Amino acid sequence: MNILSLFGKRGESASVAKNRLQILLAHERADDGSDAVLISSLREDILAVVAKRVEIDPDSVRLEMDRSGDVTTLGIDIELPAAKAS
Amino acid sequence: MSNATVVVVTSGKGGVGKTTTTAAIASALAKEGYQVCAIDFDVGLRNLDLIMGAERRVVFDLVNVVRGEASIKQALVRDKKLNNLYLLPASQTRDKDALTEEGVEAVITELRGYFDYVICDSPAGIERGATLAMRHADEAIIVSNPEVSSVRDCDRIIGLLDAKTKIAEDGGRMPKHLMITRYDTDRAKTGDMLATDDVVDILSVPLIGVVPESKDVLKASNVGLPVTLSDENSPPAKAYMEATRRLLGENIPVTIPEEKKSLFGKLFKGRAA
Numbered sequence: 001m002n003i004l005s006l007f008g009k010r011g012e013s014a015s016v017a018k019n020r021l022q023i024l025l026a027h028e029r030a031d032d033g034s035d036a037v038l039i040s041s042l043r044e045d046i047l048a049v050v051a052k053r054v055e056i057d058p059d060s061v062r063l064e065m066d067r068s069g070d071v072t073t074l075g076i077d078i079e080l081p082a083a084k085a086s
Numbered sequence: 087m088s089n090a091t092v093v094v095v096t097s098g099k100g101g102v103g104k105t106t107t108t109a110a111i112a113s114a115l116a117k118e119g120y121q122v123c124a125i126d127f128d129v130g131l132r133n134l135d136l137i138m139g140a141e142r143r144v145v146f147d148l149v150n151v152v153r154g155e156a157s158i159k160q161a162l163v164r165d166k167k168l169n170n171l172y173l174l175p176a177s178q179t180r181d182k183d184a185l186t187e188e189g190v191e192a193v194i195t196e197l198r199g200y201f202d203y204v205i206c207d208s209p210a211g212i213e214r215g216a217t218l219a220m221r222h223a224d225e226a227i228i229v230s231n232p233e234v235s236s237v238r239d240c241d242r243i244i245g246l247l248d249a250k251t252k253i254a255e256d257g258g259r260m261p262k263h264l265m266i267t268r269y270d271t272d273r274a275k276t277g278d279m280l281a282t283d284d285v286v287d288i289l290s291v292p293l294i295g296v297v298p299e300s301k302d303v304l305k306a307s308n309v310g311l312p313v314t315l316s317d318e319n320s321p322p323a324k325a326y327m328e329a330t331r332r333l334l335g336e337n338i339p340v341t342i343p344e345e346k347k348s349l350f351g352k353l354f355k356g357r358a359a
C-alpha cells in the first residue's frame with residue numbers, strides 16, 4: 001500500500017502494464033522456440049498414454065501453457081468420447 | 087458448419103488503432119454470442135496477444151500453422167473471459183516473408199468452417215503482410231485518425247482493397263467501413279482537427295463509428311483487456327459496441343460518445359493548451 005493509493009487509483013493500471021511487459025520480455029528474450037518443441041513432444045506423449053485407454057480424436061486435445069513470473073503451467077484438456085470408455 | 091464472414095482491419099499508417107479496433111470489435115461480436123477468431127498478421131511485431139491479454143498463453147502461431155508445424159486448433163488461444171473468442175497470434179521471431187499466399191488461404195478457409203466472424207488485424211504498410219491480411223476478406227474496416235497523413239494512407243489502402251483482393255479480382259467490390267479513431271470533438275469544433283464529415287467526404291467510405299480520444303484505451307491496454315470488455319460504459323467502448331451493431335447490419339445513426347466532464351473541466355474548457 002503506498003501513499004498514492006490514498007488519492008484514488010493513480011497509476012494502478014500502469015503498474016500492471018509494467019509487470020506484464022517484464023514477464024513477457026523476459027520470456028521473449030530467452031525464447032529460442034524450445035517451448036513450442038516441448039509442447040509438441042509432450043502432446044504426442046500424452047496422447048499416446050491416453051490412447052491406450054480411450055479412443056480420442058487428436059483434434060480434441062488442447063494444451064495450454066501459462067507463463068506467469070517464474071512459473072510455467074501446462075493445462076491439458078482432453079475431450080473424452082461420449083461412449084463408455086473400455 | 088459455419089461460414090464465417092472475414093473482416094480485415096487495415097489503415098496503411100501505423101499507430102492509428104488497428105489492433106485496438108480488432109480486439110474491441112472481436113470481443114464485442116463475441117459478447118453478442120458469435121463465434122469469433124481474431125488473427126494477428128503483423129508477423130515479427132505481434133501485439134494483438136498483448137492487447138487481448140493472451141501473451142502468456144501463446145505457444146504456436148500463424149507461421150507455425152502456415153508451415154504445417156502445428157494445427158490451427160493447437161495454435162488458437164481461447165480468451166480468458168469469453169469462451170467463444172479465440173486468437174491466432176502472429177509469430178514474433180520470424181519475418182513477414184514467412185507467410186505464403188497458399189498457406190494463408192488454407193488457414194482462412196479452415197477458419198471459415200469453425201467461426202461466424204474472422205477478424206484480420208493487418209500490419210501497417212502496404213507490403214506482403216498487409217496485402218495477405220486483406221486478400222481473403224469479405225469486408226474491410228478502414229481505421230483513420232482525423233489527420234492528413236492517416237487519411238492519405240487510407241486512400242492508398244482503399245486502392246489496394248479494390249485491386250489486390252480476391253473479391254476485386256473476381257470482379258466484385260469490397261464492402262468498406264470507415265472507423266475514425268482518436269477523435270477530439272472540441273478540436274474538430276474549433277476547426278483545429280478534421281471533422282468526421284471531412285474524412286468521409288475525402289475517402290467516400292461510409293462511416294461505421296467514431297471513437298473519441300480517450301484515456302480508457304491506454305488503461306485497457308495496460309491490463310490486457312479489449313476496451314469493450316474493460317469498461318463497457320467508457321466512451322470508446324460505447325463507440326465500438328455501436329460500430330459492431332452496424333457491422334452486424336443494424337441501421338443506427340453514428341454518435342460520438344463523450345467523456346463526462348467534471349464541473350472543473352467545464353469551467354476551464356478551452357483555457358488549457
